[in-house]
Amino acid sequence: MNALVVLTTTETPQQAEQLANLLVDRELAACVQILPPMTSIYRWQGKIERATETLLLIKTTRETYPTLETLIRANHPYQTPEVIALPVEAASNDYLTWLTTSVKT
Numbered sequence: 001m002n003a004l005v006v007l008t009t010t011e012t013p014q015q016a017e018q019l020a021n022l023l024v025d026r027e028l029a030a031c032v033q034i035l036p037p038m039t040s041i042y043r044w045q046g047k048i049e050r051a052t053e054t055l056l057l058i059k060t061t062r063e064t065y066p067t068l069e070t071l072i073r074a075n076h077p078y079q080t081p082e083v084i085a086l087p088v089e090a091a092s093n094d095y096l097t098w099l100t101t102s103v104k105t
Contacts, residue, residue: 003088003099004065006058008072008081013037016054019075023058028068030102033057063105 006029010016013034020032035055042049060068069083091099 001088001091001096002061002063003091003096004060004062004085005088006056006060006065006068006072007084007086008056008058008076009040009053010056011051011053011077013054015077016056019072020056020058022075023060023068023071026071027102027104028064028071029058029060030099031059059099061100061103061105064103 008019010019013036016034020029020034023029023032033056035057037052037054040051040053042051058068065085072083073081088096
């Protein structure tokens with residue numbers, strides 16, 4: 001299957017919305033869902049950190065992923081942004097058709 005769900009986080013909902021609009025506008029994502037702020041606890045530079053972040057669920061394809069990752073990294077406020085791609089194991093044919101025709105390859 002060709003579809004991916006890419007995860008990334010931002011510091012604010014406004015940053016998430018800007019990034020989501022950019023990805024959909026450039027046809028690198030068929031859809032981006034922005035989840036409400038959450039608490040993230042992580043290790044950074046040897047210390048345990050706690051932050052409020054906004055999670056983006058980005059629907060794209062394997063072919064589009066390299067360009068999508070480059071665009072996220074270039075437009076992301078974090079020094080080391082989370083960019084994780086998860087394969088879609090199953091989905092309806094109608095959804096997959098919509099997804100693949102909504103992004104550039």
